[in-house]
Amino acid sequence: MPVDIVPIEESHIDGFHRTLDFVARERRYLAFLEGPPLVSTRAFVLDQGIGTDLIRQSLAAARGFGFHRVELTVRENNTNAIELYKKVGFETEGMQRGATQVDGVYENLILMAVLF
Numbered sequence: 001m002p003v004d005i006v007p008i009e010e011s012h013i014d015g016f017h018r019t020l021d022f023v024a025r026e027r028r029y030l031a032f033l034e035g036p037p038l039v040s041t042r043a044f045v046l047d048q049g050i051g052t053d054l055i056r057q058s059l060a061a062a063r064g065f066g067f068h069r070v071e072l073t074v075r076e077n078n079t080n081a082i083e084l085y086k087k088v089g090f091e092t093e094g095m096q097r098g099a100t101q102v103d104g105v106y107e108n109l110i111l112m113a114v115l116f
Helices: 010-026 039-045 050-064 079-087
Strands: 069-075 091-102 105-115
């Protein structure tokens, strides 16, 4: 199934905002989901700073909206992502042992956050 990445349009904002409001209000978290393989696009976007730019812009927007904290979890073996998150200011706060199962194997999740 092809995935199209398109610039956000004004028509997307209302639905996106409602989703964020629901998650924040209910303190529910999005489940760990695995998307389709990105093999065809991975080489194109690797080492170009796109992920770093997106995260920095997202954090700037969060700060602008008055957020005090942004948190995430990342699988312990995803060292590239962990280094990226550290690079943009996230700090490790803890670990959830055996918190997720991927292909029948339990993996640890690293808890990270950035405070403004």
